Amino acid sequence: MPASYAYLGPEGTFTEVALRTLPEAATRELIPYVSVQSALDAVRVGEAEAAFVPIENSVEGGITTTLDELVAGTPLMIYREVLLSITFALLVRPGTKLSDIKTVTAHPAAQPQVRNWLKTHLPDAVWESAASNADGARLVQEGRYDAAFAGEFAAARYGLEALETGIHDAENAQTRFVLVGRPARPAARTGADKTSIVLWQRDDHPGGLRDLLGEFATRGINLMLLQSRPTGAGIGNYCFCIDAEGHISDRRMAEALMGLKRICLQVRFLGSYPRADMQPGEVRPLFPGTSDEEFVGAADWVARCQDGRF
Amino acid sequence: MPASYAYLGPEGTFTEVALRTLPEAATRELIPYVSVQSALDAVRVGEAEAAFVPIENSVEGGITTTLDELVAGTPLMIYREVLLSITFALLVRPGTKLSDIKTVTAHPAAQPQVRNWLKTHLPDAVWESAASNADGARLVQEGRYDAAFAGEFAAARYGLEALETGIHDAENAQTRFVLVGRPARPAARTGADKTSIVLWQRDDHPGGLRDLLGEFATRGINLMLLQSRPTGAGIGNYCFCIDAEGHISDRRMAEALMGLKRICLQVRFLGSYPRADMQPGEVRPLFPGTSDEEFVGAADWVARCQDGRF
The missing domain is CATH 3.40.190.10 (Periplasmic binding protein-like II)
Known part of the structure; x- marks a missing residue:
């Protein structure tokens, strides 16, 4: 490889x-x-x-x-x-003052994050979209635009200077x-993991999505992302990208995935991997009987019952 | 007004x-x-x-x-x-042949819908994004680009001709x-209606979203759209835009909205309006006791009980 x-x-x-x-x-x-x-x-x-x-x-x-x-x-x-x-710097050619800036550029994704700053500090500047923030910086270097929003780290590479740093509209x-x-094989369980999957429903009926989410809820699994994406079969036809707390080697998660596999048209496993925020998933007291120990204990009990040893 | x-x-x-x-x-x-x-x-x-x-x-x-x-x-x-x-036409200046086309333009949203067609018919053409499909057509008229993807109706307005029509990658x-x-006041109920709302959860816990969707499911209401949108409070913080079958003056819908109002941090009502596809919402036999008549009958029964007339 x-x-x-x-x-x-x-x-x-x-x-x-x-x-x-x-x-x-x-x-x-x-x-x-x-x-x-x-x-x-x-x-x-x-x-x-x-x-x-x-x-x-x-x-x-x-x-x-x-x-x-x-x-x-x-x-x-x-x-x-x-x-x-993500915070932006306003990059300009050395010597440029704020009052010199008539045109600004950046990737379109940067716009919602700098909109309020622009309205306050450069209300008359004309916005032109660039293919990327780095490309915007390059276009400023070449003199096409007066200023670019980009990471502060991009200044050195393009011979620019940061007139302002730490620009962001939304906190966090x-x-x-x-x-x-x-x-x-997925990376081993760390105790602070996340599992990503894609679900396609068998058909569309009242409670359909609720039933899918129930496979997580009844096992005390918290969801971190639920994003619907069109299947391409016309308006109203969606599959669901889901991130859930836990690792596929956790009993609770393995059981939830098996439940989904039974009731969904299709399930695509996208991986179990360590959470960047390192926070262990929290199982709320709200859901009694869903601690890791209780899952293991219950599996032991069923195995003993199957052996007639209960 | x-x-x-x-x-x-x-x-x-x-x-x-x-x-x-x-x-x-x-x-x-x-x-x-x-x-x-x-x-x-x-x-x-x-x-x-x-x-x-x-x-x-x-x-x-x-x-x-x-x-x-x-x-x-x-x-x-x-x-x-x-x-x-949505189907696109390939608009060109009169006399242009397919083999003359080196550059094409359209709004970025058009790109996923014409990508396969381009790969097959104009694999070497360079794509440049336009501010809108109509603006792309104008730029072709001015000679900036060789061809634009736009609605066929835009040809006449910009003195162009449609070299190809009915272009779309996805059926429907x-x-x-x-x-x-x-x-x-919302428009009156037509019998084929849709209700749009936005929901904010009180807190994030296992089963939280499942409980919200349960307010619809237990009343036999089908969902047509569920789109999560960031609240702006950081990664993992979402509210939910939901379209559901029915009108706020339907008993089932009014009850579901009241249930959501009780359990959500915030509910924003975005309206009840006629469905463009004119299809009446379907209440599946799968959920017994959820026909319109049964909702009305049950309300009558409770009223009679409250009067001691059962």
Whole structure:
């Protein structure tokens, strides 16, 4: 397997910064790709060992291009996640003053996060979208625009300076990234894990989705993400991308997945992996009988009953 | 109230075509706005009677800019919906042949719907995004690009011809649009209605979302859309935009909404309005005791009990 990771490029974006926080990235060649699709395809055809792409954003929600790629096509699996706080710097050519700025640029995804700042500080500046934040910085270097919103780390690479840093409209603006590879045995349980799956309902009827979620709820499993995505079969036809607390080797999670496998048209397992926030899943006292010990104890009891040893 | 409708412009896009299918549009002045936000703000400040914007797409799912606008800010209400089938024409300057086309343009939302067609028929053409499909057609007229994907209806307006029509990657590619106004009494029940709401959970615990959906399921109400949207309070914090079959004046729906009001942190009512597909909601025999007659009969019985007349 080639020792390289594909990632959503170009170089000098938040994705590269997030990828470099993974210890294993230091021993791999990191290759930028022009799109999420091309990065994941590089993994599918064996050009790269894994791909690193954004999957969820606290301002925009689930990143649909990534979810749709994981939902369809040759199955892939998530092995790691990284959470990165996103704040922007306003990058300009050295010597530019705030009052000189007539045009600003950045990737369209940056716009909702800098909109209020712009309204207050540069109400008359014209916004032009760039292919990426790094590309916006390059266009400022070339003189096409006066200023770019990008990570502060991009300033040095493009010979720019940060006129302002720490720009963000929403407190706690974070993006979640995942490392995706070909299916293999999931990483071992850490005690603070997350399991990602995609569910397709057998048919559409009152209570259908409620019944699917019941497979988690009756086993005391908390959900962290539920994002509906169109199946392509017309308005109103959705599958569900779900992140749930726990690891597939946990009894509670294994049971929930078996229950879903029985009642769903299709279930795609997207992986069990350590939570970036390292918080162990919490089983609430609200649901008595759902502690890990009780799950193990109940399995022992059934096994003893089956042996006539109860 | 001014007799004008704001809509997501510019002129000559699918939004305008969809708006003109509404009989009431014939008696209003139709004014294009540059964004969903500005169209809805025109209603909020009383500049327009209502705004007409896309809200759901069978390829891309819920249109997040519209949902986020309805979720936040001064409350608005949905009064009508329109479903429009979306197929693209490839528009060129008269005389252009397929082999002449080096560059193509359209709104980014068109790309997933024409991607396969492009790969087959114009594998080497360079894609450049336009601000709207109509704007793409204008840029072809000006000679900036060789071809634009747009509605066939845009050809005449920009002096172009359709080299190919009926282009779509997904069968049944449809977009759903809504007419949004200031809150008032919902339109009367037609028997084929839809109710839209936004739910915020009190807290995040195992089974929390399942319990919310249970308010619909136990009353035999089918859901048509469930789209999670970030609350802005960080990764993992979502509210839920829900479309459910039925009208707020139906007993079943009124009961479900009361149940949600009791258990949710917040419920925003976005309106009850006729379904564009005119299909009456189906109550499945699977859920005995949930016919309209049974709801009315049960209410009568409780009233009689309260009077000691059972």
